[in-house]
Amino acid sequence: DQQVKQNSPSLSVQEGRISILNCDYTNSMFDYFLWYKKYPAEGPTFLISISSIKDKNEDGRFTVFLNKSAKHLSLHIVPSQPGDSAVYFCAASARRNAGNMLTFGGGTRLMVKP
């Protein structure tokens, strides 16, 4: 039972355009969401997060939107750059879970073409 899903395994975008990565979750107990970026042969690196009390969080070129009623979040990257090419993982955590363990989606491979 996948509690966090990223339905698009890959996404190709032209440099300068917007990249939109989507994530859906089923567990209503999740109240904190994160996006991680992963390059080959490296561990995931934290990108941006959002608490369930917000519906938007912005950091430079990266914006995360949260729609609690739809149990959906998205990551917008604008403008996209070739260096953004990587695998992006959506992750979620629940406050009831004292360890703050993360439940990850399967990842979306983003390719930004020059």
Add this chain to the structure above:
Amino acid sequence: GAGVSQSPSNKVTEKGKDVELRCDPISGHTALYWYRQSLGQGLEFLIYFQGNSAPDKSGLPSDRFSAERTGGSVSTLTIQRTQQEDSAVYLCASSFGGLSYNEQFFGPGTRLTVL
């Protein structure tokens, strides 16, 4: 400062052998996590350590998997009698822990291949 380090970076073993994977967390981080990523899959939580408390082992897939954390720092994940389905990248992460949300910092992972 130094990030999370893991060793070895790659490990090839024969089915039935035991393996040990090591993780050195970021100094000062009290929380340590093990995850694994099987081919084409997302990261799967395995085990969590917080300070000197008993670990949360709820994610371990079988009793062949165990982990310990000595002195609240270095951790070792042991897989006994390895099976081919254990082949995956094993990732360690650490954070400041506590009740507030703290980003987890990941190591580069150990790629385990069981032949």
